[in-house]
Amino acid sequence: MIEETILTKKRFSTLIQETVRKKRLDYMDAILDICEERGLDPADVGKLISPVIKEKLEAECIRANLIKSETGVLPI
Numbered sequence: 001m002i003e004e005t006i007l008t009k010k011r012f013s014t015l016i017q018e019t020v021r022k023k024r025l026d027y028m029d030a031i032l033d034i035c036e037e038r039g040l041d042p043a044d045v046g047k048l049i050s051p052v053i054k055e056k057l058e059a060e061c062i063r064a065n066l067i068k069s070e071t072g073v074l075p076i
Contacts, residue, residue: 007038012048027057
Protein backbone atom coordinates (compact mmCIF):
# COMPACT_ATOMS: atom_id res chain seq x y z
CA MET A 1 0.00 0.00 0.00
CA ILE A 2 2.73 2.46 0.89
CA GLU A 3 4.45 1.79 -2.42
CA GLU A 4 1.34 3.03 -4.25
CA THR A 5 1.41 6.38 -2.43
CA ILE A 6 5.08 7.11 -3.08
CA LEU A 7 5.52 8.72 -6.46
CA THR A 8 8.58 7.76 -8.44
CA LYS A 9 9.54 9.19 -11.80
CA LYS A 10 8.24 6.04 -13.50
CA ARG A 11 4.90 6.02 -11.64
CA PHE A 12 4.35 9.73 -12.24
CA SER A 13 5.08 9.32 -15.97
CA THR A 14 2.65 6.41 -16.14
CA LEU A 15 -0.01 8.46 -14.37
CA ILE A 16 0.49 11.30 -16.84
CA GLN A 17 0.25 8.97 -19.85
CA GLU A 18 -2.90 7.32 -18.49
CA THR A 19 -4.52 10.67 -17.72
CA VAL A 20 -3.74 11.98 -21.20
CA ARG A 21 -5.20 8.86 -22.78
CA LYS A 22 -8.28 8.38 -20.55
CA LYS A 23 -9.34 11.99 -20.04
CA ARG A 24 -8.06 13.21 -23.42
CA LEU A 25 -6.13 16.07 -21.84
CA ASP A 26 -2.99 17.84 -22.95
CA TYR A 27 0.17 16.97 -21.04
CA MET A 28 0.15 20.24 -19.09
CA ASP A 29 -3.49 19.74 -18.10
CA ALA A 30 -2.82 16.11 -17.16
CA ILE A 31 0.06 17.13 -14.88
CA LEU A 32 -2.07 19.81 -13.22
CA ASP A 33 -4.97 17.36 -12.87
CA ILE A 34 -2.76 14.80 -11.11
CA CYS A 35 -1.34 17.51 -8.84
CA GLU A 36 -4.84 18.62 -7.91
CA GLU A 37 -6.04 15.06 -7.24
CA ARG A 38 -3.05 14.23 -5.04
CA GLY A 39 -2.69 17.62 -3.35
CA LEU A 40 0.75 18.30 -4.84
CA ASP A 41 2.26 21.66 -5.65
CA PRO A 42 2.96 21.79 -9.41
CA ALA A 43 6.26 23.56 -8.70
CA ASP A 44 7.46 20.48 -6.79
CA VAL A 45 6.83 17.82 -9.44
CA GLY A 46 9.42 19.00 -11.96
CA LYS A 47 11.92 16.42 -10.73
CA LEU A 48 9.36 13.63 -11.31
CA ILE A 49 8.79 14.39 -14.98
CA SER A 50 10.72 12.02 -17.24
CA PRO A 51 12.71 13.27 -20.26
CA VAL A 52 10.15 11.74 -22.64
CA ILE A 53 7.27 13.60 -20.98
CA LYS A 54 9.37 16.80 -20.96
CA GLU A 55 9.86 16.51 -24.72
CA LYS A 56 6.14 15.99 -25.31
CA LEU A 57 5.30 18.87 -22.98
CA GLU A 58 7.81 21.15 -24.72
CA ALA A 59 6.38 20.28 -28.16
CA GLU A 60 2.89 20.97 -26.85
CA CYS A 61 3.96 24.35 -25.47
CA ILE A 62 5.71 25.30 -28.73
CA ARG A 63 2.52 24.52 -30.70
CA ALA A 64 0.53 26.68 -28.28
CA ASN A 65 3.12 29.49 -28.59
CA LEU A 66 3.83 29.38 -24.85
CA ILE A 67 7.57 29.02 -25.46
CA LYS A 68 9.77 29.73 -28.46
CA SER A 69 11.30 26.94 -30.47
CA GLU A 70 15.09 26.88 -30.58
CA THR A 71 15.17 25.12 -33.95
CA GLY A 72 12.26 26.82 -35.67
CA VAL A 73 9.22 25.00 -36.96
CA LEU A 74 7.72 25.49 -40.39
CA PRO A 75 3.95 26.12 -40.35
CA ILE A 76 2.79 23.11 -42.34
